[in-house]
Amino acid sequence: MDRRRFLAGTAAIVVLPFGPASATPEAMAEAIRKVVGDAAVTEGRVTLDLPPLIENGNTVPLVVSVESPMTVADHVKAIHVFNEKNPQPNVFSARLSARNGKATVGTRIKLGDSQKIVAIAETSDGKFWSASADVIVTLAACLEEST
Amino acid sequence: MRALLAAVLAFLAPAAAAQQVVGDAIPASLTGQPGDAGRGRAIVANRSVGLCLLCHSGPIAEERFQGDLAPTLAGAGSRWSEGQLRLRIVDGARLNADTIMPPYYRATGLQQVARNFEGKTILSAAQVEDVVAYLATLKD
C-alpha cells in the first residue's frame, strides 16, 4: 500500500487498481487446486510472456502460448492465469479447442504490486502444464488527485 | 512600511529564535528538543510525507525505486553536521538560490501553492528534527 503513494500525498487511494484486500500465495495455491484437483501440474510446454518490468500496473500486457498440435486428438482445452497479490487469485480462464489451431491467448491485466503470475494449461488428455513469471511494477511518482 | 514590517515579522515569528543561521548551519534544534532517528527514518522512507526517496537514494533497502536527481543520503551524517543538515532541510535556497531541494520548513515566498497546502510547511519542526536525527546517523 505504501509502495504506490504519490508525490502530493493525496492519491494513494486512487492509484491502486485494488484496495487493501490482498490474495496471498496460499490463496493462489488454493485457487489452482480448485482448477486442477488432485492432478499433478508439470512445469513446461507453457510460455508466459510478460514484460519483466512494467511502468504501470494498471495495464500489463500478457500472452500465454502452449506447445500443442491443436488437433482433435491432442489439444489444449483451457488456459488459466493466477496471481498471488491482487485481491482475488483468479485472473482469467479461457476455453479452447482444436478449432483454435494455435493455443495462444493475449490480454492485459492489473497488478497491484510486483508479484508472481502463474499460467496453467489443461490438455485434452487431462494433464496440466504450467509456467510462471515475476513482474516488477515500477512505483509511480507524479499522479493526480482523486477526481 | 508597516505592512512590510508585519510581513517580515510574520516570516520570522514561527521559529525566529530557533532558525538562527550561523554560517551554513542552523545549530539549534527547531523545537529545542533532539529528534528521534527512528521516526526520522520513517519520514524519509515515506513517499508522501518526506518525499525524499523520489529524488534521493538512501540506505533504506525495503524501498525500491529510489530517485537519482539528487545525491545519495548515505553518508550524509559524515558529510554534514546536524546544524548543516538542518539548514539544508529547512530552506536550502538560503545557501544556493538554484537548488531543486524543496524548502521543508518555509511557508512564505512561494507561488501558486495549492489551497490545501497554503501557509503550511512540508514538514513540521518536530519532523525536521526527526529527519536531522536520522540523517546524522548515516555515517560512511
Next chain:
Amino acid sequence: MANVLVNAPKTAKRGAVVEIKALILHPMETGFRPGTMGKIIPRNIIERFTATWNDAEIFSMDMSPAISANPFVSFFAMAAESGTVRLRWTGDEGLVVEERVAIAVE
C-alpha cells in the same frame, strides 16, 4: 454507445490459422476501489467473452476484476469455412455487447 474495435482478416485460406483481436471500451471497475469520499465504487466488470464461428463456440474467456480497463483479448482460430465470427461480451449491470465480422475462406 457501445464501442468495440475488432481486428480479423477479411479473407483467409482454408485451414489457415488467423488471429482475432478485440478491444472494448469498458471501465472494469474492480469493486475494491474507493472513489471520492472513500466510498467503494461498485463492481462493474465484463465477466465473460465468447467467440463463435457460424454459431459454433470457438473460444471463451471468464474474466476477473484483474483484467485491465478497456479489455483487450487476442486469440487464434482455424479458418475452416466462410462465415460470421460473432464476439460477445457479457457482464455486470446487464451488459451485453455483440460484434460480428465476416471472414471469407477461399
Next chain:
Amino acid sequence: MKLLRIAFGLVIVFAASWAAARVATDKRRSGHQDMGEALQKMQDDDTANPGMLFVQLGGQFWAKAAGAADKSCADCHGSAATSMKGVAARYPAIPQGAEAPLDLEGRINLCRTENQKAERLPPESRELLALEAYVAHQSRGMPIAPPADPRLGAFRARGAEIYRARQGQLNLSCAICHDDNAGKKLAGVTIPEAHPTGYPIYRLEWQALGSLKRRLRNCLVGIRAEAYAYDAPEYVMLELFLMDRARGMTLESPGVRP
C-alpha cells in the same frame, strides 16, 4: 502541369532529406522512446492501442448532428481525413476573428457554440476527448508545425515564463524536472522531456484517454501547486510554448503513456 508536378516532387525530396538530416542531429526524445517495449508496441499497433477506441468514437460523433443548427462536423468540414489533416500539428492557434489563441478542444467548442448552436462539451468529457482524438489522429505522422502568426509570440512567451516559474509548496518549476533533470529517475520513473507529441493520450494511470490539460494538472498537483481553472488561458499558453519546443517532432496521437 507536368513541370509543376516535377517541381513539387523536388520540393518533397528536399523537404524529406532536410527533415532526415534534422532528425539525425535532433537529440529531443518523445515520451514514446522512454517507454518499455511492451508499451511501445501497445501504442504502435492500432488494433491494440486503446486510444483507437476513442478515435473510432470520435468518428461517430463527427458524423452526428448536434445543436439547434442540427449540423454535424461533417456537414461543414466533410471528410476529416482531408479537412483536418495537419490541424492538430499547428494548434494552438488564433481562430479567424478572434484575439486570443485556442487549443484544439477550445476550437472544437467554438465550432459547437458558433456553428452548431450547441452547448460546449465539458472538459475531459468522453465526447470532447473522442472528437479531439479523431481530429488529432488525422495529423498522425506529421511534424509539429506551429503557425508563424506573430500575434502568438506574446502568449508563447508567457507560456515559457510559466514553464520556468517555481510554483507550489515544493517550489519546483516544469523546467527543473523536464529540462534540467529529464532522463533521470524520479522514484522509479524516467522523467520525460515533456514534448506533447501524443495528445490526447491513453494514460495507463488514468485507464482512460486524457488531454494535455489533464496531464499539466497532474504535474501541478505533484508539486502541490494550485491547478489553474479548466478554462484558464495559462494552459493554452503553456501548450503554445511546449508545441514550439517540440517543433518538427512527429505527432503520434493517440499516444499511450504509463
